[in-house]
Amino acid sequence: QSVLTQPPSASGTPGQGITISCSGSTSNIGSNYVYWYYQVPGTAPKLLMYRNNQRPSGVPDRFSGSKSGTSASLAISGLRSEDEADYYCAAWDDSLSGVLFGGGTKLTVL
Amino acid sequence: QVQLQESGPGLVKPSETLSLTCTVSGGSISSYYWSWIRQPPGKGLEWIGDIYYTGRITYNPSLESRITISLDTSKNQFSLRLTSVTAADTAMYSCARGDSRRSGLFDPWGQGTLVTVSS
Numbered sequence: 100q101s102v103l104t105q106p107p108s109a110s111g112t113p114g115q116g117i118t119i120s121c122s123g124s125t126s127n128i129g130s131n132y133v134y135w136y137y138q139v140p141g142t143a144p145k146l147l148m149y150r151n152n153q154r155p156s157g158v159p160d161r162f163s164g165s166k167s168g169t170s171a172s173l174a175i176s177g178l179r180s181e182d183e184a185d186y187y188c189a190a191w192d193d194s195l196s197g198v199l200f201g202g203g204t205k206l207t208v209l
Numbered sequence: 210q211v212q213l214q215e216s217g218p219g220l221v222k223p224s225e226t227l228s229l230t231c232t233v234s235g236g237s238i239s240s241y242y243w244s245w246i247r248q249p250p251g252k253g254l255e256w257i258g259d260i261y262y263t264g265r266i267t268y269n270p271s272l273e274s275r276i277t278i279s280l281d282t283s284k285n286q287f288s289l290r291l292t293s294v295t296a297a298d299t300a301m302y303s304c305a306r307g308d309s310r311r312s313g314l315f316d317p318w319g320q321g322t323l324v325t326v327s328s
Contacts (some may be wrong), residue, residue: 132313133313134312134314134315136254136315143303143318143321144254144303144315145316146314146315149314150314155316187254189254189256189313190313191311191313195269196267196270197258197267197270198244198256199256200254200255200313201253202253203254
């Protein structure tokens with residue numbers, strides 16, 4: 100059902116920076132806030148970014164979010180091994196009248 | 210610190226009804242939105258629906274004909290019923306707290322409970 104499109108995978112080496120994209124449409128990202136979640140397999144997702152670019156307390160400033168038009172991005176600088184996880188974007192969709200999640204991006208830290 | 214815990218059967222037969230309960234501790238259910246989200250094995254997240262403490266409910270249109278979400282403020286719990294289940298409903302089901310309507314903010318989440326649909 101995902102109409103928020105994410106790359107299925109991304110990778111980087113420790114210390115590098117990477118960006119994960121999330122592409123949507125005018126009915127979701129284009130007119131509503133974007134949220135990002137971080138999930139280590141076997142555990143519950145955790146909120147990583149809210150309202151496009153706001154970090155919950157406890158999230159390092161190595162993580163940053165942005166939105167432009169109908170796309171959003173999550174940037175991670177100074178990659179660490181513990182960043183290896185699945186990352187999901189989410190947004191309310193006005194046409195669906197519900198929340199959409201992206202398909203998820205598996206980040207590997209080489 | 211608010212915590213959520215899902216409970217319910219881990220195995221449901223095809224065509225039967227899946228029933229789960231989420232117990233909220235460390236805070237009152239009489240505020241915020243309360244959501245159900247599922248994740249099939251090896252796949253992504255799917256929002257099922259939510260309920261506001263006033264009883265206002267929003268369902269995922271793709272599941273609306275089969276789901277019921279309800280609230281029991283006296284027990285600080287909310288529940289999910291999904292009827293006529295098939296193997297495609299096999300998933301980790303999680304409850305979570307939402308902050309407002311038309312929002313994709315869910316925090317915190319319960320640990321999730323795996324429900325398998327099989328005879």
